[in-house]
Amino acid sequence: MKEDKGIKQINFGSGPAALPPEVLLQASEAVIDYNQTGLSILEIPHRGNLFANILEESKALVKELCELNDEYDVLWLQGGGRLQFCMIPMNFLGAQKTAGYVDSGHWADEAKKYAEYYGNVRVLSSSKESNYSRLPDFPKNIAQDISYLHVTTNNTIYGTQWGSLPAITTPLIADMSSDIFSRKRGYSNCALFYAVAQKNIGAAGATLVVLRKEMTKNIASTIPPMLNYNEQLKKNSVLNTPPVFAIYTSLLMLRWTRQKSIATIEKESIEKCSLLYNEIERNTLFTPIVTVKEHRSRMNICFAANNYEIEKGFSDFCNQHYIAGIEGHRTVGGFRFSLYNAITVQQVERLVSVMQEYEAIQNSKLKTHNYTNG
Amino acid sequence: MKEDKGIKQINFGSGPAALPPEVLLQASEAVIDYNQTGLSILEIPHRGNLFANILEESKALVKELCELNDEYDVLWLQGGGRLQFCMIPMNFLGAQKTAGYVDSGHWADEAKKYAEYYGNVRVLSSSKESNYSRLPDFPKNIAQDISYLHVTTNNTIYGTQWGSLPAITTPLIADMSSDIFSRKRGYSNCALFYAVAQKNIGAAGATLVVLRKEMTKNIASTIPPMLNYNEQLKKNSVLNTPPVFAIYTSLLMLRWTRQKSIATIEKESIEKCSLLYNEIERNTLFTPIVTVKEHRSRMNICFAANNYEIEKGFSDFCNQHYIAGIEGHRTVGGFRFSLYNAITVQQVERLVSVMQEYEAIQNSKLKTHNYTNG
Numbered sequence: 001m002k003e004d005k006g007i008k009q010i011n012f013g014s015g016p017a018a019l020p021p022e023v024l025l026q027a028s029e030a031v032i033d034y035n036q037t038g039l040s041i042l043e044i045p046h047r048g049n050l051f052a053n054i055l056e057e058s059k060a061l062v063k064e065l066c067e068l069n070d071e072y073d074v075l076w077l078q079g080g081g082r083l084q085f086c087m088i089p090m091n092f093l094g095a096q097k098t099a100g101y102v103d104s105g106h107w108a109d110e111a112k113k114y115a116e117y118y119g120n121v122r123v124l125s126s127s128k129e130s131n132y133s134r135l136p137d138f139p140k141n142i143a144q145d146i147s148y149l150h151v152t153t154n155n156t157i158y159g160t161q162w163g164s165l166p167a168i169t170t171p172l173i174a175d176m177s178s179d180i181f182s183r184k185r186g187y188s189n190c191a192l193f194y195a196v197a198q199k200n201i202g203a204a205g206a207t208l209v210v211l212r213k214e215m216t217k218n219i220a221s222t223i224p225p226m227l228n229y230n231e232q233l234k235k236n237s238v239l240n241t242p243p244v245f246a247i248y249t250s251l252l253m254l255r256w257t258r259q260k261s262i263a264t265i266e267k268e269s270i271e272k273c274s275l276l277y278n279e280i281e282r283n284t285l286f287t288p289i290v291t292v293k294e295h296r297s298r299m300n301i302c303f304a305a306n307n308y309e310i311e312k313g314f315s316d317f318c319n320q321h322y323i324a325g326i327e328g329h330r331t332v333g334g335f336r337f338s339l340y341n342a343i344t345v346q347q348v349e350r351l352v353s354v355m356q357e358y359e360a361i362q363n364s365k366l367k368t369h370n371y372t373n374g
Numbered sequence: 375m376k377e378d379k380g381i382k383q384i385n386f387g388s389g390p391a392a393l394p395p396e397v398l399l400q401a402s403e404a405v406i407d408y409n410q411t412g413l414s415i416l417e418i419p420h421r422g423n424l425f426a427n428i429l430e431e432s433k434a435l436v437k438e439l440c441e442l443n444d445e446y447d448v449l450w451l452q453g454g455g456r457l458q459f460c461m462i463p464m465n466f467l468g469a470q471k472t473a474g475y476v477d478s479g480h481w482a483d484e485a486k487k488y489a490e491y492y493g494n495v496r497v498l499s500s501s502k503e504s505n506y507s508r509l510p511d512f513p514k515n516i517a518q519d520i521s522y523l524h525v526t527t528n529n530t531i532y533g534t535q536w537g538s539l540p541a542i543t544t545p546l547i548a549d550m551s552s553d554i555f556s557r558k559r560g561y562s563n564c565a566l567f568y569a570v571a572q573k574n575i576g577a578a579g580a581t582l583v584v585l586r587k588e589m590t591k592n593i594a595s596t597i598p599p600m601l602n603y604n605e606q607l608k609k610n611s612v613l614n615t616p617p618v619f620a621i622y623t624s625l626l627m628l629r630w631t632r633q634k635s636i637a638t639i640e641k642e643s644i645e646k647c648s649l650l651y652n653e654i655e656r657n658t659l660f661t662p663i664v665t666v667k668e669h670r671s672r673m674n675i676c677f678a679a680n681n682y683e684i685e686k687g688f689s690d691f692c693n694q695h696y697i698a699g700i701e702g703h704r705t706v707g708g709f710r711f712s713l714y715n716a717i718t719v720q721q722v723e724r725l726v727s728v729m730q731e732y733e734a735i736q737n738s739k740l741k742t743h744n745y746t747n748g
Contacts, residue, residue: 007412008407008412009411009412009413011413011417013417013419015615016416016417016418016419016420016615016618017417018417019414019416019417024405024406024414024416025406027405027416028402028403028405028406029402031398031401031402031405032398032399032402033382037383038381038382038383038696038698039383039385039698040393040398042390042393042398042401042572042577042578042623043385043387043390043391043392043393044390045387045390045699046390046578078452078453078454078457078579078617079452079453079457079600080452080614080615081614082599082600082613082614083452083453083600085598085600086598086600086601114598114599114600117596117597117598196615198416198615203416203618203619204416204420204615204616204617204618204619205452205579205580205616205617205618205619205620206579222491223491224459224460224488224491225456226453226456226457226459226460226488227460239456240454240455240456241389241390241454241570241572241578242578242579243452243578243579243617243620244390244577244578244579245577245578245579245619245620246579246617246619246620249416322412324412324413325419
């Protein structure tokens with residue numbers, strides 16, 4: 001990553017991810033003076049009206065964007081996905097039951113491993129045997145002893161994604177950390193869904209949890225309040241001091257999302273990933289990693305270079321062109337470009353032209369080489 | 375609180391608390407462009423060099439400020455004090471042992487209640503019978519079956535504070551959320567101490583935990599990584615995406631603290647609380663709540679008004695003079711002025727003059743009243 005110029009980079013990182021310039025500007029101003037109150041957003045009391053308004057507006061926007069009725073409530077928590085990996089089995093597994101997990105990759109598997117600390121777990125489908133380069137089947141005819149089914153909707157490392165989620169009778173719990181608000185998908189088919197803020201929602205430090213209120217009815221009172229969804233709901237996300245700045249930045253991003261609309265975001269998302277996948281498939285230097293087209297993620301586009309020299313060369317070339325956050329996960333290698341909501345179509349067009357420019361340079365090198373040796 | 379003018383208020387709130395203007399300015403600038411990298415601080419990757427440098431510098435500063443050797447390590451976690459209330463007994467209580475708690479007020483009692491979810495707990499001393507208006511005795515001759523002793527060094531609600539902590543053989547665990555870095559105190563007498571960031575450290579969303587590495591030797595492997603100090607240490611606070619902005623703001627505040635020095639901060643802290651307590655005791659309208667002078671907190675100064683009319687009137691008067699965050703906790707009432715590290719001597723002098731001005735107005739009203747009725 002280029003670190004010496006102060007020229008704005010295009011950040012294709014998988015998270016913490018890019019945010020729109022107007023969101024960054026408003027967040028930056030609020031650190032000095034929040035809405036002309038004479039107080040920094042970092043100083044406002046979390047039990048006063050200023051924060052109560054932020055909280056209520058953010059909750060209303062989440063419900064509106066996900067088309068949810070009043071059977072649902074919204075929580076802002078801390079601790080990221082991993083604390084949800086703990087809280088979900090702690091609150092919902094139950095002593096006589098078994099938790100069902102769909103194993104679509106590293107994060108789905110981590111969620112499952114955490115559940116094993118708390119009770120019985122069964123993997124209902126997995127694509128591990130194909131190194132997660134495709135989605136597993138969505139489980140059908142789920143057994144009665146399964147207390148909930150956990151899915152990870154988008155698999156950042158491998159670049160696969162579930163589209164719409166089906167309506168099932170078993171409570172469906174979805175980790176939407178890396179694709180929430182990027183498409184319509186039947187959010188109300190979930191009993192609970194959650195997402196870390198640092199991809200499509202806002203800034204690292206806040207975790208969004210949306211759940212059907214009836215889910216909290218049978219939570220054991222032996223779970224301490226901080227880790228108990230029921231107690232957190234009763235205290236409306238201010239059981240203790242919340243991450244005020246991260247939630248406020250999320251509110252700014254939620255306003256941006258509503259103004260744009262999920263429909264427009266989804267349309268642009270399709271356009272962005274088509275642009276990039278078309279170029280990967282056309283470009284003679286690169287090969288896509290996910291070959292099953294209908295399993296491809298619109299959020300994370302993973303591809304390999306033809307050889308190590310091309311990989312290193314293209315990485316440096318991106319660096320020189322102020323394109324950041326492009327490395328594939330260490331377990332997969334190659335490149336990963338994350339096209340979260342804040343990334344524009346123009347930025348993807350810029351990336352495509354950089355890929356073409358790099359190919360042209362390589363081809364001309366090759367010709368010179370052939371000529372010299374010819 | 376005055377919300378309509380954009381004039382900088384003096385924030386005496388108990389937390390999220392005031393931060394120095396220079397810290398706010400640097401934090402604000404980093405939201406647009408972090409150190410001329412072309413990336414916002416909200417976008418930088420948490421596993422890259424940029425964040426690794428923030429983490430290492432912050433850890434070194436904490437150890438330097440607390441005069442700790444390499445037997446100690448530093449963690450940045452999420453979840454505030456309450457998640458520590460869970461993790462401490464979860465990690466350190468042990469099945470055959472009893473956790474010892476000193477009950478010096480609401481937060482100390484909350485910490486104890488959380489421990490009761492995990493095992494045997496004994497309160498070794500308490501000042502509950504005096505409504506926590508004084509400190510309890512510090513426990514002596516602690517029994518062998520006590521696995522750790524938990525104390526809350528500063529009691530924000532009541533305005534009491536422990537000074538230096540004694541060296542004891544039982545592992546001493548201290549919640550220093552509201553007075554860390556405000557004084558020298560023998561930090562190395564603690565086996566573990568922790569503090570939420572939103573008072574003397576930085577911004578809400580980060581929790582500082584400092585512990586002797588040997589404390590993690592016997593932690594049960596049945597505790598999932600996210601809640602396990604041993605696993606968090608192994609992963610150097612990046613087991614998952616940390617709250618980057620809150621940690622960076624804390625680093626800015628740590629640099630400010632080092633530049634000023636703990637010695638100077640402590641000297642000013644004594645000056646600030648003397649100024650305010652002298653005025654409370656002199657002023658005919660107010661009465662201090664903590665009568666045992668050596669138990670008084672330098673951080674939170676609590677006092678009552680002579681009657682409801684004075685209370686309401688002074689509250690409005692402060693509001694008119696851009697003085698915010700002054701209400702006492704609902705369980706104690708009256709006023710609470712928090713003099714955390716970012717509050718200057720000049721700001722306390724300003725407060726004292728506002729108190730004197732208000733007294734003069736009340737006295738002149740009284741004279742007019744007496745004259746009218748005379």
